[in-house]
Amino acid sequence: MTSGQNTTIGLRARKKRRTRDALLRVALELFTTQGYEQTTIDEITDAVEVSQRTFFRYFASKEEAAFAVVDMVENKFLDSLRARPAEETPFEAMRNAVESAWDSVSEALEAVVPVELYMRTYLLIESTPALVAVHLRRTAELEEEVAQLIADREGLDVNTDPRPRVAVASFTGVMRVTGKIWGRGRVASVEALQEMTRAYLDHLGPALAGDWRTPVCDKDRRPA
Amino acid sequence: MTSGQNTTIGLRARKKRRTRDALLRVALELFTTQGYEQTTIDEITDAVEVSQRTFFRYFASKEEAAFAVVDMVENKFLDSLRARPAEETPFEAMRNAVESAWDSVSEALEAVVPVELYMRTYLLIESTPALVAVHLRRTAELEEEVAQLIADREGLDVNTDPRPRVAVASFTGVMRVTGKIWGRGRVASVEALQEMTRAYLDHLGPALAGDWRTPVCDKDRRPA
C-alpha cells in the first residue's frame, strides 16, 4: 500500500526498467551533445553507475541504443497499421496509421525519453555516416515488412504484383524527405514535423488512392 | 632491359601495387569463402606475409577492402558518364555509360582480381547485413553525385528541379533490382548480368527519354 500500481509489476522488473531507461537517456544525451563516435560505452555506464557488461545486456550494440527510440516509433506505426480497418485503401491505411501512431507514441515515449531528445537523436542519426548506413538498412527492412502487410490486406502477392512495394516505397520516400527537410529547417518541433508530414502526404494521396482489388498488370488492364 | 615496361613505373610503386593487389585478392577470397565477419585482418595479413599495420595503410577499414572493387566499377561508370556527349538525353547518357563502362572495367578489373571473384564479392555484400548497410549508404552517395552530374549536363539545379534525382533514383533502382535478381538466379556470369541489365533498362527508357530542356514544373524556369 506504500506504492500505487507497483504491485502489478514486480520490483525486479521495475529496477530493470529503470536502469534501461537511465542507460538510454544518458546514452542519447551524450551522443547528441558530444557526438556518437566521441562517446564511449564506459562514459555511459559510469554516469549510470553500472558495469559495461550491463549495458550490453540491455543493448546488443552501441548502435542499438542509438536506434532504440526509432525502433519504438516504428513498432507503434506497424501496430497502428495492423489495426486499420480493411475498407481503407492502402494509402489511407498507411496515412491514418501514421496519424494514430503519433498519439500513442508520444506518451509512451515521454515515459522514457523527452520528445525533444528523440528529435535530437533523429538529427544525430542523419548526420552520422555510420548511423546513416544502419538507418537505411533498417528502413529497407521496414519497407519490406509494410509491403507485406499491405499485400496481405489486399490479398496480393508481393512477388508478383509490384504495386505494394511501389506504394510503400513512395510513401516512406515522402516520409524520409519530410524528415530531412524538417531537420534542415529552423523549427524542430513535433507539431512542425506533424504538419509538414500531413502536407507532403496530401500530395501523394491521389496517385495511390485507387482501388486495388482489380488487376492491373500487363494485358488484363482495365481503362480505370 | 631485363623488364618490359617496368621502367615507366618505379620499382617502389610496383611493389606497392603488388602488395595491395595481394591483400585485396586474399581478403576477398577469404571473405567469400568463410564469410566477412569470420575473417580477421590477421588471417589476411598472415597469408600475404605483411603486418596488420600495413593492411590499414592500404585500406582505411575492413569494409573498404570489401568495397574496393565495387568502388572501382562505380568510378569507371562515373568517368564514362562524364565522357558522354551533351546531345544525349540523361537516360541515354546513363545507359551508354553503363555499356561502355562494362568494357573498360572488365579489363582493368582482371588485372587485379578475377571477374568471378568480383561476382562472388557482390553476392557476399548483399548477404551480409553489415555490408548491406554500407552498400546502401554508398549507393545513396553515388546517386547524389550522378544526379548532380545529370543536372549540370542539362543546366538544371538539383534542389529546385526534382527530375534529375527522380531519374537517377529510378535508373539505379533498376540496376539494383537487376543485381538482386541476378544474384538469386542460377547463371552468375557477366554476360547474363549484362543482358539482364539491358533488358530491364529497355523498359525504363521511354519514361525518361523526353527532352528536358523545356520547363515542366512551376513557372519560373528559364527556356534555355
Place this chain on the structure above:
DNA sequence: TTGTCAACTGTCAGTGGCTGACACTAACGT
C-alpha cells in the same frame, strides 16, 4: 658509386566495442 632523402614497413603499446565464464547478490515463489 655513394650518400642523402623519402617512402614503405614492422613493432609495440594502447583504445574501444563486444563476448564468454563464473561468482555473487537480491528479488521471487513456496
Place this chain on the structure above:
DNA sequence: ACGTTAGTGTCAGCCACTGACAGTTGACAA
C-alpha cells in the same frame, strides 16, 4: 525461512583500429 533464479559485477580475452617510433630499402643527385 529457504531454495530458486534473474540480474549484476568482475575478469580475461578477441578483434578492429590508431599513434609513435625505428628500421629498411628504393629514388635521386653529387
